[in-house]
Amino acid sequence: MAEAHQAVAFQFTITPEGIDLQLSHEALRQVYLSGLRSWKKRIVRLKNNVITGVYPASPSSWLFVVIAILATMYTRSDPSMGLIAKIQEHLPASVYVIFVSAVVFSTMLWLSLIFTMKLCLKQLLSYHGWMFEQRGNVSNTTKVWMMLVRIFSGRQPLLYSYQGSLPNLPVPAVKDTIRRYLESIRPLKSDSEFERVNTLAKEFEVSLGNRLQWYLKLKSMWASNYVSDWWEEYIYLRGRGPIMVNSNYYGMDFMYAIPTPIQAARAGNILHAVLMYRRKLNKEEIKPSRIPGTFIPLCSAQCERIFNTTRIPGEETGKTHTHTQTAVLVQVIQVPLISHNEYVAVYHRGRYFRLWLYQAGRMLSPREIEYQIQRILDDPSTPAPGEEKLGAFTAGDRLPWAQARKEFFGSGVNKRSLDCIEKAAFFVTLEHEELDKKGDDPDITLDRYAKSLLHGKCYDRWFDKSFSVVIYKNGKNGLNAEHSWADAPVVSRMWEYVLATDCFHLGYNEEGHCKGDVNPSLPRPQRLTWDIPSQCQERLAQSLSVAQVLADDVDFHVFAFRDFGKGSIKKVKMSPDGFIQLALQLAFYRDRGMFCLTYEASMTRLFREGRTETVRSCTSESCEFLRAFENGEVCRRFCRSASEKHQQLYRLAMTGAGIDRHLFCLYIVSKYLGIESPFLKEVFSEPWRLSTSQTPVQHLEMFDFVNYPEYLICGGGFGPVADDGYGVSYSLIGEDIITFHVSSKHSCPQTDSHKFGKQIRKALGDLLQLMTNNQKEASRSEQNHSPKPQSKKEL
Numbered sequence: 029m030a031e032a033h034q035a036v037a038f039q040f041t042i043t044p045e046g047i048d049l050q051l052s053h054e055a056l057r058q059v060y061l062s063g064l065r066s067w068k069k070r071i072v073r074l075k076n077n078v079i080t081g082v083y084p085a086s087p088s089s090w091l092f093v094v095i096a097i098l099a100t101m102y103t104r105s106d107p108s109m110g111l112i113a114k115i116q117e118h119l120p121a122s123v124y125v126i127f128v129s130a131v132v133f134s135t136m137l138w139l140s141l142i143f144t145m146k147l148c149l150k151q152l153l154s155y156h157g158w159m160f161e162q163r164g165n166v167s168n169t170t171k172v173w174m175m176l177v178r179i180f181s182g183r184q185p186l187l188y189s190y191q192g193s194l195p196n197l198p199v200p201a202v203k204d205t206i207r208r209y210l211e212s213i214r215p216l217k218s219d220s221e222f223e224r225v226n227t228l229a230k231e232f233e234v235s236l237g238n239r240l241q242w243y244l245k246l247k248s249m250w251a252s253n254y255v256s257d258w259w260e261e262y263i264y265l266r267g268r269g270p271i272m273v274n275s276n277y278y279g280m281d282f283m284y285a286i287p288t289p290i291q292a293a294r295a296g297n298i299l300h301a302v303l304m305y306r307r308k309l310n311k312e313e314i315k316p317s318r319i320p321g322t323f324i325p326l327c328s329a330q331c332e333r334i335f336n337t338t339r340i341p342g343e344e345t346g347k348t349h350t351h352t353q354t355a356v357l358v359q360v361i362q363v364p365l366i367s368h369n370e371y372v373a374v375y376h377r378g379r380y381f382r383l384w385l386y387q388a389g390r391m392l393s394p395r396e397i398e399y400q401i402q403r404i405l406d407d408p409s410t411p412a413p414g415e416e417k418l419g420a421f422t423a424g425d426r427l428p429w430a431q432a433r434k435e436f437f438g439s440g441v442n443k444r445s446l447d448c449i450e451k452a453a454f455f456v457t458l459e460h461e462e463l464d465k466k467g468d469d470p471d472i473t474l475d476r477y478a479k480s481l482l483h484g485k486c487y488d489r490w491f492d493k494s495f496s497v498v499i500y501k502n503g504k505n506g507l508n509a510e511h512s513w514a515d516a517p518v519v520s521r522m523w524e525y526v527l528a529t530d531c532f533h534l535g536y537n538e539e540g541h542c543k544g545d546v547n548p549s550l551p552r553p554q555r556l557t558w559d560i561p562s563q564c565q566e567r568l569a570q571s572l573s574v575a576q577v578l579a580d581d582v583d584f585h586v587f588a589f590r591d592f593g594k595g596s597i598k599k600v601k602m603s604p605d606g607f608i609q610l611a612l613q614l615a616f617y618r619d620r621g622m623f624c625l626t627y628e629a630s631m632t633r634l635f636r637e638g639r640t641e642t643v644r645s646c647t648s649e650s651c652e653f654l655r656a657f658e659n660g661e662v663c664r665r666f667c668r669s670a671s672e673k674h675q676q677l678y679r680l681a682m683t684g685a686g687i688d689r690h691l692f693c694l695y696i697v698s699k700y701l702g703i704e705s706p707f708l709k710e711v712f713s714e715p716w717r718l719s720t721s722q723t724p725v726q727h728l729e730m731f732d733f734v735n736y737p738e739y740l741i742c743g744g745g746f747g748p749v750a751d752d753g754y755g756v757s758y759s760l761i762g763e764d765i766i767t768f769h770v771s772s773k774h775s776c777p778q779t780d781s782h783k784f785g786k787q788i789r790k791a792l793g794d795l796l797q798l799m800t801n802n803q804k805e806a807s808r809s810e811q812n813h814s815p816k817p818q819s820k821k822e823l
Contacts, residue, residue, distance in 0.1 A: 232708070285739050296397040300391070441559050445557060449493070
């Protein structure tokens with residue numbers, strides 16, 4: 029194959045006359061360019077490491093300190109109080125000994141100042157009192173704190189500049205966690221059940237709890253984060269069930285617009301935009317994430333594993349592996365260069381390809397990527413036996429996949445092809461089906477679109493990759509992301525950048541093709557080869573059957589709520605997120621006639637290597653309010669109380685005082701010690717029948733929903749957590765739109781995603797009407813109680 033010969037640096041054959049060595053000048057040129065590019069990356073990485081390491085100072089500040097010390101010495105003063113003289117005693121005699129000793133002292137002083145500044149910034153970022161203050165009523169302490177944070181972080185930071193200054197996640201007191209836990213289950217338990225759990229909790233607090241807590245405090249002093257590594261291992265990697273539907277999630281394209289109907293052109297722009305994001309990521313030019321509306325930084329550690337990452341199955345536990353080094357694969361006769369940073373793995377009609385995205389040290393243009401994608405689409409070859417549905421291994425149970433990987437993919441051509449997929453920057457699926465056909469019901473199309481992104485045909489995605497981009501025949505696209513390596517906001521931030529860059533920066537020509545010229549001498553995409561024996565194909569069929577049953581059971585409903593958005597919610601002086609959570613509680617209560625344990629995903633990225641925490645948004649206050657509301661009572665006080673309670677729980681979760689991650693870690697320690705805890709067993713036997721998550725828009729400035737309303741981004745979603753429950757993802761788009769992704773299972777007669785979606789719509793409208801009426805009544809009440817102005821006669 030032409031592409032294989034171009035990758036070969038040399039060939040040799042042994043003849044009676046000796047060794048015949050053949051050199052390829054083009055291949056040697058590629059070797060040189062690859063090495064040059066690698067060294068450039070190392071230099072950029074070293075420069076960024078230095079800049080990040082000295083933050084909040086700058087490297088140039090070292091020169092300022094040196095000049096200041098030398099200038100002070102010139103005035104015959106000793107700013108070191110004798111330390112420079114002591115340094116001179118340990119240096120060899122020289123005419124430059126005074127200068128060298130001054131530089132050494134200056135460097136030590138500079139490093140001490142950097143350490144002090146980092147420590148001060150870390151202590152400042154450990155303060156979270158500002159989060160619990162009422163909007164518009166800021167204390168003097170918080171004002172001084174804000175000023176100091178601005179001073180210490182005034183220089184333009186790189187992506188990872190704050191990492192060394194973020195505080196560690198604190199370990200809450202056992203008694204506080206138990207108290208909050210008991211509060212959270214009180215509205216869901218009968219008196220007798222609550223008394224039983226309360227007894228178990230008190231016994232745990234005075235006995236086993238303190239012993240387990242000691243181990244957690246020890247870990248928190250040693251590790252950067254006492255939760256994250258255990259969370260990744262035990263919640264994700266040790267799971268033996270399918271990750272498709274149960275763990276992976278998806279992100280959608282624009283809801284109504286398709287910038288071009290040409291599949292290859294859309295793929296060209298999308299893949300180029302992803303590469304642009306990766307280049308900015310490698311150079312750390314992406315700004316650190318912050319809490320919206322503030323300058324408070326969030327942890328960026330998860331960004332390190334966006335690309336070239338795959339989840340590898342194991343018989344007991346899996347692992348995530350990020351390939352960061354350029355590799356050279358040496359064969360007996362040929363030596364091809366394989367840089368896994370520079371290609372993607374592509375799936376189309378049952379065949380796998382390697383698509384190079386760089387040529388001669390430069391990134392391919394969108395038009396060139398379109399040209400290469402079209403070559404794949406036009407390739408007439410047929411799949412090898414077992415190749416078409418090979419991806420089903422990643423969709424089924426983990427143990428069969430781990431065993432098959434070890435037995436059939438441990439050597440030879442299968443290992444080389446599997447390595448190509450796992451080391452690729454990311455995975456791409458070119459669908460041969462269309463979405464959003466003209467005349468189709470938009471609601472049905474969105475539901476089918478969500479299911480397609482979440483599980484596809486169960487074999488046309490590589491669910492182990494960090495993320496897979498899906499391009500449909502009519503230009504629609506989306507992505508499927510694996511969950512163990514990072515949480516949705518990290519992927520969402522990248523995807524928003526990609527969509528905005530695709531439409532508003534790169535664009536298309538009048539014919540719908542990518543802009544630019546094509547280099548026809550580009551090597552063709554390389555077809556991956558497989559040798560799948562019949563025994564492996566039998567196991568593959570078993571994994572596919574397991575995955576297919578799971579996929580067929582998923583019921584999805586996606587819709588955009590346009591009656592009002594966060595703008596109207598804020599006018600009635602409520603938190604938009606708290607308002608939606610109340611609406612979801614009301615919808616579930618109307619749907620099932622009961623309240624349930626509700627999971628709302630929050631984040632702990634205010635801390636180093638922080639990930640998520642749970643907000644138990646079904647509270648006594650919310651239940652009291654919704655019961656009163658359904659009974660037709662005036663419940664203004666109850667509503668305000670429920671909203672304030674939700675905000676308080678959310679703030680506690682963000683500041684490390686949540687319930688569930690602490691209890692989870694206590695449970696893990698108890699398992700390590702081989703101790704059974706009836707209380708912890710009770711805690712983790714409770715199902716989350718309503719699992720919710722908000723996906724915030726992070727690149728709002730890159731979109732214009734007023735002038736381009738058709739370019740409406742609609743977030744993404746996930747599968748149901750409980751067999752008899754709902755999964756609900758929502759996004760607040762601009763001021764006037766809320767998108768919802770509702771999932772459940774057909775096999776449960778009590779759940780229906782479409783019916784629940786209608787309940788959500790009605791609950792939102794009813795709550796806003798109630799709050800608007802309450803606000804009007806409160807306004808009239810204030811007017812009636814205010815003193816009337818005196819007339820002239822009375823004066």
